[in-house]
Amino acid sequence: MENFETSFGSVTETVVGPSVKIQGDLNSEGNIRIQGHVHGNVKTSESVFIEETAKITADIQAGNVICAGEITGNMKVAGKMIMQSPSHITGNLECGILQVEDGAVFNGEVSMGNQKKVQAEVEEE
Amino acid sequence: MHFYILDPTNLPAERFEQLQVQLSGLLAEFNIAGEMVRVAPLRRIPDLVDLASQRGVRTLVACGNDDTFNMVLANLKGRDFTLAYIPFDPDSALARILGTKDVTTAVKSLAARRIENIDLARIDKTFFISYLEFGVLSRNIKSINLWNVFKLVSEPKISLSARVDDSYTINLECMGGLVINSRSSSSSKESVANPTDKHLDFLILENLSKMFLFQHKESIISGRLEEIPGTTVIKCKKLEFLKPAGQALTMLGRVISKFPATVEIQQRSLKIVVGKDRTF
Numbered sequence: 001m002e003n004f005e006t007s008f009g010s011v012t013e014t015v016v017g018p019s020v021k022i023q024g025d026l027n028s029e030g031n032i033r034i035q036g037h038v039h040g041n042v043k044t045s046e047s048v049f050i051e052e053t054a055k056i057t058a059d060i061q062a063g064n065v066i067c068a069g070e071i072t073g074n075m076k077v078a079g080k081m082i083m084q085s086p087s088h089i090t091g092n093l094e095c096g097i098l099q100v101e102d103g104a105v106f107n108g109e110v111s112m113g114n115q116k117k118v119q120a121e122v123e124e125e
Numbered sequence: 126m127h128f129y130i131l132d133p134t135n136l137p138a139e140r141f142e143q144l145q146v147q148l149s150g151l152l153a154e155f156n157i158a159g160e161m162v163r164v165a166p167l168r169r170i171p172d173l174v175d176l177a178s179q180r181g182v183r184t185l186v187a188c189g190n191d192d193t194f195n196m197v198l199a200n201l202k203g204r205d206f207t208l209a210y211i212p213f214d215p216d217s218a219l220a221r222i223l224g225t226k227d228v229t230t231a232v233k234s235l236a237a238r239r240i241e242n243i244d245l246a247r248i249d250k251t252f253f254i255s256y257l258e259f260g261v262l263s264r265n266i267k268s269i270n271l272w273n274v275f276k277l278v279s280e281p282k283i284s285l286s287a288r289v290d291d292s293y294t295i296n297l298e299c300m301g302g303l304v305i306n307s308r309s310s311s312s313s314k315e316s317v318a319n320p321t322d323k324h325l326d327f328l329i330l331e332n333l334s335k336m337f338l339f340q341h342k343e344s345i346i347s348g349r350l351e352e353i354p355g356t357t358v359i360k361c362k363k364l365e366f367l368k369p370a371g372q373a374l375t376m377l378g379r380v381i382s383k384f385p386a387t388v389e390i391q392q393r394s395l396k397i398v399v400g401k402d403r404t405f
Contacts, residue, residue, distance in 0.1 A: 015357055015359075018331070019331050019332070021295070022293050023296070029360075036357075040293060
């Protein structure tokens with residue numbers, strides 16, 4: 001199983017703890033690690049790590065995503081999307097590279113190959 | 126010209142006289158003597174800052190404890206001073222942050238004019254460069270033994286609600302937290318508590334078991350909550366504490382404000398004299 005730090009290196013800037021509930025748009029300039037609940041939108045040009053305890057009802061735009069938790073929403077990932085066990089993802093996905101591990105559940109459509117367009121959208125703002 | 130504000134608050138008269146003599150000697154030695162004024166009941170810090178401004182002073186030096194510095198800071202009112210701090214209190218948290226741990230080091234730093242531009246944070250009308258605490262972190266914990274662990278765990282939990290950067294709301298039950306501009310236990314290699322990054326760091330300590338609390342006591346004592354698994358870390362420019370109403374926000378254990386309150390980083394920065402051992 002890939003580790004967030006070994007995959008994407010730099011220090012995590014935002015950490016959402018396991019008992020935190022966020023409502024609204026979570027924007028960050030750095031890496032985000034989510035262990036709690038987020039309802040709204042998540043946006044960063046860096047990486048997002050969604051842990052097993054996380055439950056996200058949000059659209060996500062990010063540089064890279066590693067998911068082991070639950071996501072309901074559409075995702076635009078400029079770089080790599082890794083679905084780890086026991087992730088449960090419902091929504092459409094646009095990404096550059098997709099890696100699905102045994103035990104991950106994904107319901108939705110995947111679109112790949114539009115990397116430049118997705119990257120421009122993620123880095124917008 | 127340097128303008129020195131000497132505050133004898135909380136010091137025995139004899140100790141204050143000793144420090145004053147030591148300071149005068151060092152200022153003469155390093156050739157940075159200026160006008161020295163002493164805080165008195167009829168000449169309080171706001172009056173002295175106004176006096177310095179009238180005299181066209183460029184470098185204002187707060188000599189006393191952390192409250193002296195914070196009072197000077199609160200009364201700058203946007204005027205363009207370079208600020209320096211000479212600590213008369215050996216336990217000064219600000220002196221550790223700025224790397225001016227004692228009178229001699231502070232005077233040497235002032236003579237060397239090592240100046241940094243640092244962020245200025247504001248809560249209500251109070252400006253600060255250090256940090257605010259709430260919940261168990263307001264206890265100014267010096268050591269954690271078994272008895273302290275029981276006391277901390279039995280403290281009432283806080284149902285926190287806060288709005289971050291006018292963008293999202295955060296809700297959770299927690300033990301306490303910190304809003305950090307800079308702190309005495311950080312290092313220049315860290316992304317947390319950097320007073321030059323134009324951001325505040327909001328650290329929230331979730332409810333911990335006795336065992337977990339004991340296991341991470343060093344991190345709690347030093348305020349390095351980000352080292353504790355499950356701690357929420359948020360970088361932001363503006364933080365509005367919404368609930369619970371009446372919850373105290375403290376600075377080194379002294380109540381500064383109560384919820385609801387807004388903390389934000391200011392656009393303008395502060396020119397401040399620092400030592401080479403500063404924490405940022």
